[in-house]
Amino acid sequence: xxxxxxxxxxxxxxxxxxxxxxxxxxxxxxxxxxxxxxxxxxxxxxxxxxxxxxxxxxxxxxxxxxxxxxxxxxxxxxxxxxxxxxxxxxxxxxxxxxxxxxxxxxxxxxxxxxxxxxxxxxxxxxxxxxxxxxxxxxxxxxxxxxxxxxxxxxxxxxxxxxxxxxxxxxxxxxxxxxxxxxxxxxxxxxxxxxxxxxxxxxxxxxxxxxxxxxxxxxxxxxxxxxxxxxxxxxxxxxxxxxxxxxxxxxxxxxxxxxxxxxxxxxxxxxxxxxxxxxxxxxxxxxxxxxxxxxxxxx
Amino acid sequence: xxxxxxxxxxxxxxxxxxxxxxxxxxxxxxxxxxxxxxxxxxxxxxxxxxxxxxxxxxxxxxxxxxxxxxxxxxxxxxxxxxxxxxxxxxxxxxxxxxxxxxxxxxxxxxxxxxxxxxxxxxxxxxxxxxxxxxxxxxxxxxxxxxxxxxxxxxxxxxxxxxxxxxxxxxxxxxxxxxxxxxxxxxxxxxxxxxxxxxxxxxxxxxxxxxxxxxxxxxxxxxxxxxxxxxxxxxxxxxxxxxxxxxxxxxxxxxxxxxxxxxxxxxxxxxxxxxxxxxxxxxxxxxxxxxxxxxxxxxxxxxxxxxxxxxxxxxxxxxxxxxxxxxx
Numbered sequence: 001x002x003x004x005x006x007x008x009x010x011x012x013x014x015x016x017x018x019x020x021x022x023x024x025x026x027x028x029x030x031x032x033x034x035x036x037x038x039x040x041x042x043x044x045x046x047x048x049x050x051x052x053x054x055x056x057x058x059x060x061x062x063x064x065x066x067x068x069x070x071x072x073x074x075x076x077x078x079x080x081x082x083x084x085x086x087x088x089x090x091x092x093x094x095x096x097x098x099x100x101x102x103x104x105x106x107x108x109x110x111x112x113x114x115x116x117x118x119x120x121x122x123x124x125x126x127x128x129x130x131x132x133x134x135x136x137x138x139x140x141x142x143x144x145x146x147x148x149x150x151x152x153x154x155x156x157x158x159x160x161x162x163x164x165x166x167x168x169x170x171x172x173x174x175x176x177x178x179x180x181x182x183x184x185x186x187x188x189x190x191x192x193x194x195x196x197x198x199x200x201x202x203x204x205x206x207x208x209x210x211x212x213x214x215x216x217x218x219x220x221x222x223x224x225x226x227x228x229x230x231x232x233x234x235x236x237x238x239x240x241x242x243x244x245x246x247x248x249x250x251x252x253x254x255x256x257x258x259x260x261x262x263x264x265x266x267x268x269x270x271x272x273x274x275x276x277x278x279x280x281x282x283x284x285x286x287x288x289x290x291x292x293x294x295x296x297x298x
Numbered sequence: 299x300x301x302x303x304x305x306x307x308x309x310x311x312x313x314x315x316x317x318x319x320x321x322x323x324x325x326x327x328x329x330x331x332x333x334x335x336x337x338x339x340x341x342x343x344x345x346x347x348x349x350x351x352x353x354x355x356x357x358x359x360x361x362x363x364x365x366x367x368x369x370x371x372x373x374x375x376x377x378x379x380x381x382x383x384x385x386x387x388x389x390x391x392x393x394x395x396x397x398x399x400x401x402x403x404x405x406x407x408x409x410x411x412x413x414x415x416x417x418x419x420x421x422x423x424x425x426x427x428x429x430x431x432x433x434x435x436x437x438x439x440x441x442x443x444x445x446x447x448x449x450x451x452x453x454x455x456x457x458x459x460x461x462x463x464x465x466x467x468x469x470x471x472x473x474x475x476x477x478x479x480x481x482x483x484x485x486x487x488x489x490x491x492x493x494x495x496x497x498x499x500x501x502x503x504x505x506x507x508x509x510x511x512x513x514x515x516x517x518x519x520x521x522x523x524x525x526x527x528x529x530x531x532x533x534x535x536x537x538x539x540x541x542x543x544x545x546x547x548x549x550x551x552x553x554x555x556x557x558x559x560x561x562x563x564x565x566x567x568x569x570x571x572x573x574x575x576x577x578x579x580x581x582x583x584x585x586x587x588x589x590x591x592x593x594x595x596x597x598x599x600x601x602x603x604x605x606x607x608x609x610x611x612x613x614x615x616x617x618x619x620x621x622x623x624x625x
Contacts (some may be wrong), residue, residue, distance in 0.1 A: 138302070139309030142610070143603050146564035147583070148313075151599045154587050155317040231434050235569050238436050239584055254437055258573075261440055262448040269444070272437030280432035287428075 021073050030292045037284040037288025043281025051097040058091035063246040065225045068121055071264045083257065089266065092248040093274050099249045100278060102166055103233045104226050111168040115175025116214060120206050122176070123183025134180065140173040145228070153241045160243035163236050167229055178221055180215045218295040222284030227279040234275045303611055308360075310603045314596045315359050319352070321592050368597035373589045378597035381582060386601075387472025388458060389571070389578030392501065393563040395494055399502025400509050401556055405545075407506070412521060413540055423510050430507025435566045439500045439573035446496055454493040456575035463489050486534025497574040501566050505559040513548065514556045519542040550621045557613030561606050 009026070013019035041203050050057070069086035072078050080089035122133040140148070152166035186192060187210070195205055236242040237251025245252070250271040257268030326343045332340070341347055347358050362368075368378035411423035445451035452458070456473060467477045467486050475494070478487035520526065521544055529539045568580035575581070579598060586594035 029425060057423070135305060136309070139306050139313070142306045142310065142607050143313075143599075144562065144606055146565045146568060147599055147602050150568070150583065150587060151314070151317050154590070154592070154595050155321045177337075227432055231432075234434050235436065238569065239572065240588065251434070251436075254434070254440065258440060261444055265444055265448075268437075268440055272434060272440065275434045275437065276429075276432055279434075280428065283428055283432050 002083055020279045023180075027292050031288055034288050034291070035293075036284050039295050040281045040284025040288060043277060047097055047101060047278050047281065050094050051101040054094045058088075058094045060088040060091045062087065062092045062095040062248045071260070071267070073264070074270075080270045081264075081266050084252075084260060087178070089253075089270055092253060093250070093271060094270065096250045096253065096274065097278075099160065099243050099247055100230060100233070103160070103167070104229055105165045107168045107171055107229050108222055108226065110164075111171035112175055112218060114168075115172035116179045116211060116218060118172070119176035119179025119181075120183045120210050120214065123180040124187055124202065124210060130180075133176070134138050135172045137176045140170065141177075144168070145170045146232055149232055149236060150239070150241070153236060158241040158244060160249075161246065163233060163242045166236070167232050170232075171225065171229060175218065175221060178217055179214050181271075182217060183210050186213050188211050217287055220286060220290045220293055223282055223289055225287070226282040229281065230275060230279045303607060306607055307588050307604070310600065310607070311360055311363060312356070314600050314603075315356050317599075318359075318592060318596050319355075321590075340391070363600070368600070369593035371586065371591055371594040371597075373586055373591040373594060378594050381594065381611060382579065382598060382601055384472070384584055385578050385582045387578075388576060389564070389567055389580060391473045391475060391494065392498055392570070392578060393560060393567055394575060395498035396501035396563055396567075397556065397560045399499055400505030400559060403502075404506040404509030405513050405552070408510040409517055409540065409545060411510065411514045412517030414516060420514075423514065427507040427511045434569075435500065435504060436569040436573050438503065439497065439570055442500050443497050443573070453496040454489075456573070458490060458493055458577060459486070460489050460493075497570050497576055501563055501570050504566050505563060508562070509552075509555060509560045513552060516548040516551055520547050550617065553616050553620065554613045557609050561609040564602055564605060 007018075008017070008022055012021060013022055033042070064087065066082075066086035068084050069078075070084060072086075074080045074081040078088055078090065078094065083089055083092070102214040118133050118137065120129040148170045149163075149166040152169055153162055156165065192205060192209060195209060200208075233242055234249075234251030235253075237249040238255045240252065240255065242251055243249035253271035254268045254275075257264075257266075259269065261268050326339060326346060326348065347355060350358070366379060368382075370376070371378050371381055374381055384459050411420040414420050423529050443453070443456070446493060447455060458468075463486050467474065467481050467483050470477050470480060474490040475487060478484070478490060517540075521540075526539060526544060530536070534543075564579075567576075567578060570576065571578045571580035572584050579602065583595065583598040583602075588600065
């Protein structure tokens with residue numbers, strides 16, 4: 001253990017992989033030293049675990065209705081109570097974690113690369129490419145996000161895939177802005193000039209040299225953004241435009257519990273609490289990551 | 299700057315136009331009904347200009363919008379422009395009161411947090427801000443209703459007025475508070491206020507989260523400056539240094555922040571209005587959405603986009619006006 005720690009904190013790395021290991025370890029230590037970040041990390045990890053293991057850990061079916069068991073308040077039998085169809089809210093929350101994770105992951109893997117590519121291309125090539133791409137970005141940024149997503153979903157029709165598409169379409173512009181700003185400083189550095197003199201093509205420089213250097217600020221921004229993505233998705237679900245039944249989506253659960261709010265408070269309260277906690281988790285983790293990976297911007 | 303605003307507006311039109319084209323709803327069918335003959339269908343199609351090539355349709359759309367026409371709403375049978383005129387004051391009233399909450403509480407909280415950097419007031423403000431960034435606005439609204447209306451019974455029921463008080467004051471500006479005050483209907487005024495406070499506080503919490511965070515970081519930057527030290531050395535009281543000198547310099551960048559948060563409230567108001575049955579632009583947008591009333595949806599989207607651009611432009615201009623360095 002001590003040997004390992006000494007190896008991980010060595011002042012002079014012996015190889016490239018050693019240097020990477022040292023850097024990863026030191027970043028991890030910095031992350032773990034902030035209790036709020038650790039809480040955020042735990043929440044996100046819990047979301048992933050619950051989502052994956054939902055079929056095995058959920059005590060009951062999330063969709064089986066039992067009208068003799070309607071509106072049972074939270075207790076030993078049903079930890080989070082039951083809803084208007086006698087469905088177990090705990091099981092629905094656990095399965096709902098799958099929907100949330102699905103949306104978050106899909107938006108992250110579609111919007112982030114698009115934004116990264118647009119931003120780096122605009123920043124690296126400059127000139128016309130820059131003007132056109134950034135103008136398009138500005139137009140998308142000129143819309144409030146939820147409203148644009150609403151308009152897209154209204155055109156595409158409700159459903160989880162269309163919700164993801166609409167959110168991804170509204171999520172990429174800030175990434176493009178950040179990537180462009182980073183690229184502008186990287187572009188003029190000496191090592192890029194050296195690579196260019198060696199005859200590297202534009203695409204090679206962007207993909208091989210610029211994109212990797214943008215990635216840490218990108219990771220921070222994406223993590224912080226996931227809180228907003230969850231809230232937008234929940235908002236769409238609340239309006240009935242997100243994931244459709246029988247999928248249990250947290251926002252839609254709040255919406256259906258809303259009718260019984262004053263008599264059976266838990267039906268709307270508990271799914272909303274789940275949205276809040278997960279979104280808080282991403283915010284805490286993002287704040288912590290920013291302090292470690294991107295200390296300038298905090 | 300004018301060019302970039304115009305270009306953004308053009309892009310906005312292009313987006314709403316394209317969204318209108320890909321909708322699965324056939325605008326001809328919704329106009330003539332599905333039992334119309336082929337000839338009637340063709341005729342209606344021509345009247346709506348849908349036989350033209352796409353670019354020509356777009357040009358017509360732009361001209362139409364510039365003339366101030368947004369088509370007819372299927373749901374209300376009025377023109378979309380009239381509908382929006384009718385519902386917009388409710389949103390304006392809500393968002394303005396919410397911003398007022400956000401500024402009146404958020405700025406002092408940000409200042410106190412910056413002065414006590416790292417100590418408990420700072421942590422408290424940070425936590426409140428984090429919660430604001432993480433909470434679904436519709437859920438906070440429901441929790442507010444549950445607590446203040448359901449349990450404590452001190453807030454009013456959803457809606458803008460009590461049922462008995464509807465249509466008592468004439469609509470002059472559409473802002474009920476103002477209309478009631480101008481017409482000396484103080485009972486209505488206080489009823490409207492009673493209904494307004496909870497939704498405005500819920501919405502205002504989100505602008506408070508943003509404004510307090512930004513105020514804090516601006517203040518921290520100012521408090522490090524040398525003129526602050528000079529002011530202290532001169533013997534000015536700490537309160538005067540903080541609230542007069544430092545905060546005075548923070549006001550300029552804060553204008554942009556407040557304008558942005560005001561614009562963002564338009565977005566939050568969509569969900570807040572749904573929760574509180576508040577008959578504004580947001581509720582209009584969502585109820586048209588659910589009825590697949592595309593003219594209304596696209597019209598409302600366009601109006602929100604234009605307001606958004608307008609507020610941003612306005613904050614830029616104000617900034618230049620207040621801060622001579624920005625010229």
